Amino acid sequence: MPGRKFINRLVGFYQRRKPLVWFTAGVIAMLLAIYPFNKAVHYTGTNEYCFSCHVHDHAEESWRLSPHVNNQSGVVVNCIDCHLPPKGQGHIWAKIKHGAKDVYGFLFKDSADYNWEAKRTVAAANKFTYESSCVKCHSNLFPVGLSVDGVDSHLHYERNRDEMTCLNCHMHTGHHNPNYVHAQNVGFGQRDETGEAFAYAAKIDTFKNFTEFIPGTSVSFEMVAIPSGTFIMGSPENEPYRRDDEGPQKKVHINRFFMGRIEVTWDEFLAWFNATSSEGRLTTEERAQIDGFSGATPPWGAPDQGWGTGQRPAITMTHYAAVEYCRWLSAVTGKRYRLPTEAEWEYAARGGTQTPYFFDGSPKKYSTRFWWNRIFGPETSNISEYAIYKENSQNRTALPHDIKENPFGLVNMLGNVAEFCLDYYAPDAYAHYEEEVLHNPLAPRRGRERVVRGGSFMDDAAELRVAARSHTRTEDWLRTDPQIPKSVWWYSDARHVGFRVVCEADPNVISE
Secondary structure, three states: OHHHHHHHHHHHHHHHOHHHHHHHHHHHHHHHHHHHHHHHHHHOOOHHHHHHHOOOOHHHHHHHOOOOOOOOOOOOOOHHHHHOOOOOOOHHHHHHHHHHHHHHHHHHOOHHHOOHHHHOOHHHHOOOOOHHHHHHHOOOOOOOOOOHHHHHHHHHHHHOOOOOOOHHHHOOOOOOOOOOOOOEOOOOOOOOOOOOOOOOOOOOOEOOOEEEEOOOOOOEEEEEEEOOEEEEEOOOOOOOOOOHHHOOOEEEEEOOEEEEOOOOEHHHHHHHHHHHOOOOOOOHHHHHHOOOOOOOOOOEOOOOOOOOOOOOEOOOEOHHHHHHHHHHHHHHHOOOEEOOOHHHHHHHHHOOOOOOOOOOOOHHHHOOOOHHHHHHOOOOOOHHHOOOOOOOOOOOOOOOOOOOEOOOOOEOOOOOOEEEEEEEOOOOHHHHOOOOOEEOOOOOOOOOOEEEEOOOOOOOHHHHOOOOEEEOOHHHHOOOOOOOOOOOOEOOOOOOEEOOOEEEOOOOOOEO
16 A cells, blocks of 8 residues: 555654654754743843833833933943843853742742842842943943043053952943932032021030030031940950950040030031032132141042931041041130040940940840841841841931930940041950050050941941941952042942041030
8 A cells, every 4th residue: 555655664764764863853852942942031031021020110210211221322231231141151040040039039029128229239239230241342441532530440440350340330320320420529518508607616614415516607516425434345255246356355444525426417527528628619718717727629429329418427438537527626616526536435335334235135136147037037126226227227327316325325326337436456456455444545556447336237236236346448448449549538438437526525624
């Protein structure tokens, strides 16, 4: 039969060409599989698909307003051009990894619970934005027409590729931020006085709380009288999360002094900045009136991070700038203002207590370093009443309202922003004290970095412990400053540090 002969021929062909048949079938099957796979890869890489899953409100709007869309060339940079590496450099694996995480979040998490502000940082963005993708498009870092500042910045990047990414300077290129300034901010801090200017500083002749007035401005601030006393400085060896530089503990006596009830605000700091700043803002005669005080040059970018000024704590100034502010404040008020010593700071923060915090609770109860808290969440009910820190800050500084005082009447000693101290930092500073009771210690006398005390809005509860010590990191905190030489007035990479002033209680003027 003809049909049987045809089948026999097929069987014979198959037996003679068995490897070829299987190879051909495999190729066809692979092509059939690849086609829908490629279609799926392409579809899930479109902007429309990305926005259908990503639920943060600002993403699409800020992308459309950014230079990646809103530009003269008409070129549109798509989501996957930044948020996935180039093809052939782990593109598919990254797509699977990020996609699985996004799908999980879309199905099982509530977008209202996300802290979107916390994710708009360089550290967070580096986890899902790829340097290789930036370089793929921007292969020429020195195009014709690049400004001198741009050339300096890109040279700095070339020399520090191990420590920097493009996002250090171009964080908001892909998603527009109207508060972001990527240039020298010559207009920062300029404002007209809205209230009646004070003619005189406060006069004090007794040791009690007072309100200071900055002459020539409408700015005032509260100072708290801190009585003299003795305390144990440092932390015991069994304190949770203790570090070696917090000991050995020492008995310290501190003379009375006044301390700012809250951290120095932008209103206070800008009073100095506007009175002394350089870059042609003041005439020769005007500068002569301020008795030759040096003033800060305009900052690079927005020192307030776009969060606002007013009563928020001033940030991003260098330790040197804080010292100069205190010198100027002393001159205009006729008092002796300065930064606190490390011993004064800890004495004031403790407020007569000797526990890890000046309020009840163990660091293990509050810290996410403790494994149980990482799974089930830390206790926040008590600590949040006394400090602005990682768990309640929304990743930014806060106004000093609604935060309870410590026993001495000081607000946010352990949070909001960390605070400069007068001392140079040494990890073994306490070990060099030999006296049985130290009186107003200030050590060491020389060093490279300065002590920083107190936690900040970025910190875990472990860093909020009263005895916890930190220090300036000048090189790291100026890493992305493109200016040559780098600024002595403003840190480009430290948004979590400010300061609080101390006023000495002159025994010849102030009675008990």
